[in-house]
Amino acid sequence: MFLPSTPGKFKDKSNGMHRQFYRCFASTSTMFLWALFLVALTAAYLSFQSFVDSGSRYFSTAWGGIQWEKQVRASAQIHRHNGFSVLVTGAAGFVGSHVSLALKKRGDGVVGLDNFNNYYDPSLKRDRKKLLNSQNIFVVEGDINDARMLAKLFEIAPFTHVMHLAAQAGVRYAMENPQSYVHSNIAGLVNVLETCKNANPQPAIVWASSSSVYGLNEKAPFSESDRTDRPASLYAATKKAGEEITHTYNHIYGLSITGLRFFTVYGPWGRPDMAYFSFTRNILQGKPITIYRGKNHVELARDFTYIDDIVKGCLGSLDSAKKSTGSGGKKRGPAQYRIFNLGNTSPVTVPMMVGILEKQLKVKAKKHVIEMPGNGDVPFTHANISSARREFGYRPTTDLQSGLRKFVKWYLSYYGYDHGKSVK
Numbered sequence: 307m308f309l310p311s312t313p314g315k316f317k318d319k320s321n322g323m324h325r326q327f328y329r330c331f332a333s334t335s336t337m338f339l340w341a342l343f344l345v346a347l348t349a350a351y352l353s354f355q356s357f358v359d360s361g362s363r364y365f366s367t368a369w370g371g372i373q374w375e376k377q378v379r380a381s382a383q384i385h386r387h388n389g390f391s392v393l394v395t396g397a398a399g400f401v402g403s404h405v406s407l408a409l410k411k412r413g414d415g416v417v418g419l420d421n422f423n424n425y426y427d428p429s430l431k432r433d434r435k436k437l438l439n440s441q442n443i444f445v446v447e448g449d450i451n452d453a454r455m456l457a458k459l460f461e462i463a464p465f466t467h468v469m470h471l472a473a474q475a476g477v478r479y480a481m482e483n484p485q486s487y488v489h490s491n492i493a494g495l496v497n498v499l500e501t502c503k504n505a506n507p508q509p510a511i512v513w514a515s516s517s518s519v520y521g522l523n524e525k526a527p528f529s530e531s532d533r534t535d536r537p538a539s540l541y542a543a544t545k546k547a548g549e550e551i552t553h554t555y556n557h558i559y560g561l562s563i564t565g566l567r568f569f570t571v572y573g574p575w576g577r578p579d580m581a582y583f584s585f586t587r588n589i590l591q592g593k594p595i596t597i598y599r600g601k602n603h604v605e606l607a608r609d610f611t612y613i614d615d616i617v618k619g620c621l622g623s624l625d626s627a628k629k630s631t632g633s634g635g636k637k638r639g640p641a642q643y644r645i646f647n648l649g650n651t652s653p654v655t656v657p658m659m660v661g662i663l664e665k666q667l668k669v670k671a672k673k674h675v676i677e678m679p680g681n682g683d684v685p686f687t688h689a690n691i692s693s694a695r696r697e698f699g700y701r702p703t704t705d706l707q708s709g710l711r712k713f714v715k716w717y718l719s720y721y722g723y724d725h726g727k728s729v730k
């Protein structure tokens with residue numbers, strides 16, 4: 307039975323209606339029907355609630371519950387004077403795991419977040435997670451597109467900083483799976499920013515852009531003020547879009563933002579999809595490697611940057627980041643917006659990189675040299691790092707030879723000479 311919401315109208319109805327109403331309730335069968343209706347209503351409500359509560363299932367991850375909240379809270383705990391509480395997205399990733407460990411080591415609170423997707427062998431991510439767990443860093447299994455989960459994290463732990471490293475990486479894979487770049491690097495980024503903008507207090511955000519935003523830029527070395535409007539891959543385009551998107555959140559909501567353009571980061575616990583890593587595996591397995599070459603037989607070159615130098619750059623960025631000025635979605639004044647190159651400043655050609663690997667692995671590579679396919683690659687990268695040096699004393703100290711030595715040592719201890727065969 308529908309009861310009008312306006313009492314006046316209800317009163318205007320005749321007395322007959324009151325009698326009808328009474329008779330209706332007096333009948334036992336009607337009462338039984340009412341009871342059934344109420345039971346059905348309650349059941350429907352409860353199942354709707356449980357559907358809403360299990361929203362995270364949509365992202366095929368598990369989060370929530372008292373135990374989970376306890377772990378988040380403990381992990382976010384700060385253990386040094388004036389320390390930070392940092393949410394690290396992509397914490398089971400290459401850069402994310404290293405940055406998380408470094409922050410924890412100096413006494414900052416760290417909560418990791420990762421969706422453990424299978425872009426590359428997830429068992430490597432699981433092992434990185436184990437490493438973080440052994441240092442009392444809790445890694446939440448969740449997706450940056452899950453707004454409810456992110457809001458919950460901020461409710462439990464008022465993070466001072468967000469180190470946003472979760473992304474769909476890789477330049478050439480963008481041709482195979484373009485949507486994954488939009489999903490993580492655009493939609494996911496916006497979701498992280500939305501959460502940060504609504505947080506009270508708002509955290510300062512440091513996030514990973516990419517050297518690939520320089521695209522077809524030919525002026526070397528690359529400076530932050532150089533053109534970045536000619537990306538050569540969808541990956542680069544999504545990172546460039548991220549720079550514009552973060553700018554709007556800085557402008558409208560007063561979020562403090564620092565974007566870091568990483569230059570081909572390598573090292574222990576690295577990404578198996580990257581050339582130095584897959585070359586190592588193939589060389590050890592006696593399989594051929596494909597070396598791309600530019601037009602007119604020009605060798606490709608990269609400003610390979612060792613992971614420890616990148617970690618120093620990330621921590622320097624966090625330490626020099628000013629506070630966000632807004633709160634609860636409202637801007638209170640202008641906030642800091644920065645972009646830095648984090649490179650090594652000394653590009654090395656790909657054949658030279660292969661030569662270093664051959665020496666350290668003591669195995670000759672079976673090289674297959676082909677013209678660079680039109681797949682989004684750029685011929686060379688070279689960072690000008692004077693901005694980061696000025697701002698927080700960024701000074702890379704590891705050359706490719708020493709860095710690859712450390713990588714090879716790790717690779718052999720992790721996979722062994724033969725285990726490489728079972729790796730994807």
Ligand SMILES: O=C(O)[C@H]1O[C@H](OP(=O)(O)OP(=O)(O)OC[C@H]2O[C@@H](n3ccc(=O)[nH]c3=O)[C@H](O)[C@@H]2O)[C@H](O)[C@@H](O)[C@@H]1O
Binds near residue numbers: 517581598606687
């Ligand atoms: O600097 C960056 O911002 C980017 O660095 C790397 O991208 P890339 O420099 O292309 O790194 P690799 O995929 O390891 O390639 C390194 C070089 O090896 C070459 N290469 C790659 C693969 C291959 O089979 N053969 C080959 O010659 C590439 O053309 C490139 O010149 C990362 O994969 C990106 O996620 C990151 O954003």
